[in-house]
Amino acid sequence: MYYTVYTAPLGELYILENEGFVIEVTFDGEPFVVSKQQGISAIKEETPVLVEAKKQLDEYFKGDRQTFDLPLKQAGTPFQEQVWAALSAIPYGESRNYADIAKTIGNPKAVRAIGQANRRNALPILVPCHRVIGKDRSLTGYAGSKTEIKEVLLELERIPFIKK
Structure with missing residues (x-):
C-alpha cells in the first residue's frame, strides 16, 4: 500500500492506493482505516495512480473537472x-x-x-x-x-x- 498527501483548499488529503486502485481518502492526517484493519503500514510514495489522483483533484478544485476518472475500489456490503x-x-x-x-x-x-x-x-x-x-x-x-x-x-x- 502506498499513500500521498495532497494539499487542498480544505486542508490536507491523504490518498491511499493498493494494487493500482485508490482505496481511501482521509482528511488532515486521520489514520487510514483500511491499512489499520489489514495491519499493513502504507509507504509514502508517488505511484502513477496517486500522481493522477492529485492531478485530477487539482483540476476539480480549480473548477476544470466535474467527474473523476480514477481506478477506485472500496470494500463494503x-x-x-x-x-x-x-x-x-x-x-x-x-x-x-x-x-x-x-x-x-x-x-x-x-x-x-x-x-x-x-x-x-x-x-x-x-x-x-x-x-x-x-x-x-x-x-x-x-x-x-x-x-x-x-x-x-x-x-x-x-x-x-x-x-x-
Missing part, C-alpha cells in the same frame, strides 16, 4: 456498494437527500441505512457523498461531522444549502 454507486451518479453541481438515494436504489424505507452507508464511504470527494444534504437543504454530517469541509465542496460546486 452489497447494500453499501449500491449506495456508493448511487452517490457516484449524482451529477456535479446537484444534490440529493437520503430519501432520494433510498428511492434510487429501490429501497425507499432505508433512509437511515443510506446515512450509515454514506458515512462509511472511504472515498470522499471522489465518490461525492458531500452532495447528499438534508431534505430541507440543510447540511448533514460529513466525514465524521466535518461539515466545514462539506460547505467548501458544496460552495465549489455552487450547490445551494442552508447553514443551521
Whole structure:
C-alpha cells in the first residue's frame, strides 16, 4: 500500500492506493482505516495512480473537472456498494437527500441505512457523498461531522444549502 498527501483548499488529503486502485481518502492526517484493519503500514510514495489522483483533484478544485476518472475500489456490503454507486451518479453541481438515494436504489424505507452507508464511504470527494444534504437543504454530517469541509465542496460546486 502506498499513500500521498495532497494539499487542498480544505486542508490536507491523504490518498491511499493498493494494487493500482485508490482505496481511501482521509482528511488532515486521520489514520487510514483500511491499512489499520489489514495491519499493513502504507509507504509514502508517488505511484502513477496517486500522481493522477492529485492531478485530477487539482483540476476539480480549480473548477476544470466535474467527474473523476480514477481506478477506485472500496470494500463494503452489497447494500453499501449500491449506495456508493448511487452517490457516484449524482451529477456535479446537484444534490440529493437520503430519501432520494433510498428511492434510487429501490429501497425507499432505508433512509437511515443510506446515512450509515454514506458515512462509511472511504472515498470522499471522489465518490461525492458531500452532495447528499438534508431534505430541507440543510447540511448533514460529513466525514465524521466535518461539515466545514462539506460547505467548501458544496460552495465549489455552487450547490445551494442552508447553514443551521
